Amino acid sequence: MNLRGVGVSPGFGHGPAYVLSVSVPEPPEGATYTGEAEQEKERAVVALTQVAGELEARGHRAGGEAEEILKAQALMTEDPGLVVRVRSLIDRGLAAPRAVYEAFARYREVLAGSGGYLGERAADLDDVRDRVIAALYGIAMPGLHGAPAEPYVLVARDLAPADTALLVREHVAAFVTEEGGPTSHTAILARALGVPAVVACPGATGITPGARVLADGTSGEVRVEPAESDVAEAVSADAVRRAAYAQAEGPGRTADGHPVPLLANVGGPAELDAAVAAGAEGVGLYRTEFLFLNRTEPPGVEEQLPAYQQAARAFPGGKVIVRTLDAGADKALAFLPVPSEPNPALGERGVRLFRRFPEVMEAQLDALAVAGDLMVMAPMVATAEEAEWFVRACRSRGVAQAGVMVEVPSAALRAGDLLSSVDFVSIGTNDLSQYTFAADRQLGAVSALQDPWQPALLDLVALTATAAREAGKACGICGESAADPAMACVLVGLGATTLSMGAGALPAVRAALAAHTLDECRLAADAARDAVTAAEARAAARAYLPALGRLGV
Amino acid sequence: MGERKVTVAAEVGLHARPAATFVQRAMKAPMDITVAKMHSAKPPVSGKSILAIMALDVRQGETVVISAEGEGSEDVLDELAEIAGTP
Numbered sequence: 001m002n003l004r005g006v007g008v009s010p011g012f013g014h015g016p017a018y019v020l021s022v023s024v025p026e027p028p029e030g031a032t033y034t035g036e037a038e039q040e041k042e043r044a045v046v047a048l049t050q051v052a053g054e055l056e057a058r059g060h061r062a063g064g065e066a067e068e069i070l071k072a073q074a075l076m077t078e079d080p081g082l083v084v085r086v087r088s089l090i091d092r093g094l095a096a097p098r099a100v101y102e103a104f105a106r107y108r109e110v111l112a113g114s115g116g117y118l119g120e121r122a123a124d125l126d127d128v129r130d131r132v133i134a135a136l137y138g139i140a141m142p143g144l145h146g147a148p149a150e151p152y153v154l155v156a157r158d159l160a161p162a163d164t165a166l167l168v169r170e171h172v173a174a175f176v177t178e179e180g181g182p183t184s185h186t187a188i189l190a191r192a193l194g195v196p197a198v199v200a201c202p203g204a205t206g207i208t209p210g211a212r213v214l215a216d217g218t219s220g221e222v223r224v225e226p227a228e229s230d231v232a233e234a235v236s237a238d239a240v241r242r243a244a245y246a247q248a249e250g251p252g253r254t255a256d257g258h259p260v261p262l263l264a265n266v267g268g269p270a271e272l273d274a275a276v277a278a279g280a281e282g283v284g285l286y287r288t289e290f291l292f293l294n295r296t297e298p299p300g301v302e303e304q305l306p307a308y309q310q311a312a313r314a315f316p317g318g319k320v321i322v323r324t325l326d327a328g329a330d331k332a333l334a335f336l337p338v339p340s341e342p343n344p345a346l347g348e349r350g351v352r353l354f355r356r357f358p359e360v361m362e363a364q365l366d367a368l369a370v371a372g373d374l375m376v377m378a379p380m381v382a383t384a385e386e387a388e389w390f391v392r393a394c395r396s397r398g399v400a401q402a403g404v405m406v407e408v409p410s411a412a413l414r415a416g417d418l419l420s421s422v423d424f425v426s427i428g429t430n431d432l433s434q435y436t437f438a439a440d441r442q443l444g445a446v447s448a449l450q451d452p453w454q455p456a457l458l459d460l461v462a463l464t465a466t467a468a469r470e471a472g473k474a475c476g477i478c479g480e481s482a483a484d485p486a487m488a489c490v491l492v493g494l495g496a497t498t499l500s501m502g503a504g505a506l507p508a509v510r511a512a513l514a515a516h517t518l519d520e521c522r523l524a525a526d527a528a529r530d531a532v533t534a535a536e537a538r539a540a541a542r543a544y545l546p547a548l549g550r551l552g553v
Numbered sequence: 554m555g556e557r558k559v560t561v562a563a564e565v566g567l568h569a570r571p572a573a574t575f576v577q578r579a580m581k582a583p584m585d586i587t588v589a590k591m592h593s594a595k596p597p598v599s600g601k602s603i604l605a606i607m608a609l610d611v612r613q614g615e616t617v618v619i620s621a622e623g624e625g626s627e628d629v630l631d632e633l634a635e636i637a638g639t640p
Binding site: 081110303305 | 568598599602607613
């Protein structure tokens with residue numbers, strides 16, 4: 001059985017599955033109690049106090065960051081507002097477990113509605129709630145205890161700080177969770193410990209306890225009961241990889257010293273540390289949607305500013321490229337209303353929406369202009385007029401470096417015209433492929449057309465990069481394709497000046513580039529473009545990139 | 554009634570550790586303490602409730618108004634303001 005999730009902490013782990021799943025049932029709606037209200041309230045308070053005490057004690061034993069997280073959870077458990085609410089629900093006739101459930105629900109709703117970092121804290125709250133309900137029902141919460149015979153792959157719906165506080169690094173081969181995102185507790189902890197981790201992996205909790213699991217924290221691939229030979233291959237490939245990655249250090253460059261800054265794609269301030277830790281030289285795509293989601297009003301300049309300043313501060317002297325709000329019908333925002341669209345991907349997205357709501361753009365540009373030395377680019381630009389309009393807007397608000405993303409084929413075909421007004425371009429290969437092949441990114445049935453090795457896509461990259469070189473301007477790549485080490489070499493051969501990717505992919509790409517000369521990259525790029533199919537292009541390029549095999553990629 | 558206006562300096566805003574430290578101090582005080590976010594429609598919340606403070610969603614760079622009344626409230630406010638303003 002193969003599962004796929006999102007790799008959030010690179011590396012590879014293998015071992016028996018330790019499935020940490022407790023399901024604490026939702027207490028039935030309207031459940032009542034027999035006896036006195038005072039006794040029922042007492043019962044609830046005892047459970048809350050007991051859980052708070054346990055969390056604090058675990059934190060105390062764990063120390064460090066875990067202690068702080070658990071202390072905060074203990075405070076949540078004994079929150080005076082929560083306790084008042086539990087008591088009043090019991091007075092209204094609800095049984096203690098249901099009263100606890102409903103009292104937490106109100107806070108949970110507020111946190112979950114905020115999205116992002118705060119939204120993921122809703123999981124911390126759920127954990128506290130389930131512990132209190134378990135205490136009331138007399139259900140034992142599982143913990144991790146004893147030294148296992150061999151390191152295990154910890155599988156759970158989501159890991160809570162209390163689950164992992166006393167975790168011993170040497171006992172764990174990998175984390176696999178069904179839920180969670182790049183800023184979930186699991187992901188943060190995994191990166192801090194250096195444990196490979198895959199989150200958002202549907203079906204994970206269905207893994208049989210004890211089954212052997214092979215998890216790749218880079219690709220997000222999870223294999224259950226893999227063949228012995230696959231494990232052996234993965235183990236040795238991983239050892240080779242680690243050794244090769246360890247050798248390639250410092251700024252991105254080819255074997256003959258041609259510099260190619262390696263940047264990270266970042267979804268918000270919480271991911272900056274991981275990017276720095278992975279050796280990113282800057283940010284090639286700083287997404288700003290997190291500032292705008294789940295709100296009724298757009299954020300003001302002052303509210304946006306800290307998020308931009310943090311990015312600038314994380315990479316002093318490095319490039320930080322911020323993408324302006326990329327909203328549209330598929331990521332609709334209450335304060336940017338557009339009529340319903342039959343084909344949202346072809347509707348008022350990205351910069352097109354800014355033309356309708358210029359005040360939102362101006363506030364964002366104002367914040368970016370004062371935040372520091374940032375480069376700013378607009379998404380979904382199709383024509384030279386749009387590019388010029390955006391650059392003018394940037395200049396009038398004091399943004400020094402203005403660029404556009406190339407993700408619509410028309411922009412690639414006439415890149416030279418766009419480049420006459422912008423300072424730089426960045427190719428978003430994911431959307432460029434979607435629009436070039438008329439193949440929906442979200443649709444599995446047409447995913448073969450989304451192959452980044454499609455020669456037509458490589459042609460568009462080449463056109464754009466060549467136009468940029470002639471204009472003497474930078475052409476970066478910030479799509480997923482830059483994360484593939486072989487493709488990264490080809491992109492450099494096509495003329496890309498920087499590569500930006502998820503931080504987890506940086507070590508492999510750095511090693512692949514360091515192992516090949518710029519000439520080899522160019523030959524590989526030419527060979528790929530001479531091919532007719534994606535598979536042929538991949539094979540043809542690899543023939544000119546001899547060190548890839550040695551690197552195990 | 555005494556009050557302090559403080560710009561939150563911590564990178565995570567008034568969440569996680571800063572919020573926990575703040576609430577732990579507030580809980581030791583005998584009087585009521587309220588926290589409100591400037592330029593926000595949300596009503597002031599109890600400074601002793603970590604859940605209510607988290608729900609205010611105060612980010613780095615945003616300003617909060619901490620209020621308290623009664624004997625010793627000035628000292629408590631000074632301490633709370635320092636916690637909220639600590640990076």
